[in-house]
Amino acid sequence: MRAEAQTLVDHIQQSLGLLRRHLDWDHALRRLDELNAAAEHPGLWDEPQKAQALMRERQQIEDQVKSVRGLEQMLNDSVELIAMGEEEGDESIVSDAEATLKALRDDIGKREIETLLSGEADKNDCFLEVHSGAGGTESQDWTEMLARMYLRYAEAHGYKTETIEVHSGEEAGLKSATFQIKGHNAYGWLKTESGVHRLVRISPFDSNARRHTSFASVWVYPVIDDTIDIDVNESDCRIDTYRASGAGGQHVNTTDSAVRITHIPSGIVVQCQMERSQHKNRATAWTMLRARLYEAELQRREEAASTINAQKTEIGWGHQIRSYVLQPYQMVKDLRTGVETSDTGGVLDGKIDSFLEAALAQRVHGKGEGVPAEG
Template sequence: MNPDVQADIKDLDGTLSSIEAVADVPALRQEIDELSEQAGRPDLWDDVDAAQKITSRLAHAQGDLRRLDDLRGRLDDLPVLYELAEEEDDGSASSDADNERAKLRREIASLEVRTLLSGEYDQREALVTIRAEAGGVDAADFAEMLLRMYLRWAERHGYGTDVYDTSYAEEAGIKSATFAVHAPYAYGTLSVEQGTHRLVRISPFDNQGRRQTSFAGVEVAPVVETTDHVEIDEKELRVDVYRSSGPGGQGVNTTDSAVRLTHIPTGIVVSCQNERSQLQNKASAMMVLQAKLLARKKQEEQALMDSLKDGGSSWGNQMRNYVLHPYQQVKDLRTGLEQNNPSQVLDGEIDDFVEAGIRWRMQASDA
């Protein structure tokens, strides 16, 4: 076997072994056994919330183990592929082995990113809020494009999502939307997407076909768990109820079931209208509010830490450009990563940007 190929396989083996050590494969197998036992109990669904957490965690743990076992099996088979290609002097088989090695390198590098998620809330599920900013109707349309992008990303990975609230703009697009991503490490993964996203294109809403620049903001918060101490005084809340509405302001419910909560001390406003009952919507809105307050607390603590460092942190607010005219490009302003197929990115293929963002954040925190 070519010495360079041998060295590369050895390097891949070292990286995968490190990932397996961090994942603690024996403990993962034990957790799956314990969760499988819990999932098999006849009284499992007596507590629906607990049952959903158990089955969701079991599915994700089994998925993680399958992925690790698959990568290990394929990597162990790789030297055999090269030996067979050499024995048969088959250029096509050698090319197949090279392709498999390149594919393994990409997949192992992608999995390695998970080991960098070690923040306090990184393993939590995520709550994502998207808001239209400057740019009028184009900004509202862009916000809806980003909403679809993240929902498609979650769908590609098999992650469950719940859209809690969508505020539609009058002409097109959305003013804002809040949704949850139900997957371990969703917060740590998506938190690097927080910031201002910028779109440049020929506006489909401009009769003169002029180029328009518009902006949308993305906010990511960790889902609150029972161990968190996020107390909200009812006296500090204003509760408004109203009828749910759809695109163009059309009513989608005949009762005042939608709920808007305003946290007076911070000015944070959250809404929920996806449930049929006012009580359910209030409970969901309260969960979103708690998550936002937890995220604010985390940001304040980070700001304090940054203020103690020389020069502070330089995260910057504007983080990614999507250019559709006069050329096609998506560029991350923090990592410098560029892709020349915006349609793929806006269809949810954002893993390269997310992984680069996580690595960039790790390097920035170590600086």
């Protein structure tokens, strides 16, 4: 086997070993046997909630085991093809098998990153808010560009999205918007996007074609289910109703159906306006508030557990996490990890995976990867 192919095989075998250790392979197989036996019990569905939890755990472990076994089979098949091609002197077989190994290496690399998604709420759906900073139309246009970026990212990864609130700008863009992003590990992947995003470009709204700097903030927090108990005292909250200002149905601007809840002790504010029914908007707003309070608790725990205070990620309006420069040159750079790319068009079209992976690794390991993105 050629040296390059052998290096690939060694790298893949090492990564497969890491995946097995993360899964705790022997324990996973034993647990899967237990869950399969429990699934066959005739009284399983006497307690539907317990049964659903069991079936979810079973499916998750089964998928993980099948995934590792499938990767191992692909590796073995490729090694056999290379041996056969070399024995027969068929370079095309060897080249095809080496290409498969390279693709397999990249696939396993992404799966290794996914093993970092082990936080308490990482597997959950999430809410994602974008808010414009100072600067009027410029910042509002930038906010709309960011919202589109995340919606395109969600679409590319098979996530479903639901618009919760949209507050349009007077001339263009968005003052704010909130979306629910639904899919496995949605919060885990997007949680590091919270912070301030800066855009530098020649303004399309400036007749003198001057360069402008705009800011927008992003906030990501997990959707929580009934198994997580968050106690909210209604006496600590102020509830306001108002007329919605964005799209949402023919009656949206004629009734006070939009709901804003302010949690006074924490200062957290949530709002929902996309339903015609005030009752439905109120219910969604309460769900968002519980989720925000839960996220704040997760953040508090993370900071308390951090032993590298100088490197921990802060979340807030004053913390810039990424810079997007469109003029005089093209570059998107993450200020936490050093990851950068000149493919600004791709990033704004939702190709942000390299930034998410590096920020996630930094959050878990306490250091940035420092590897430039392609482009």
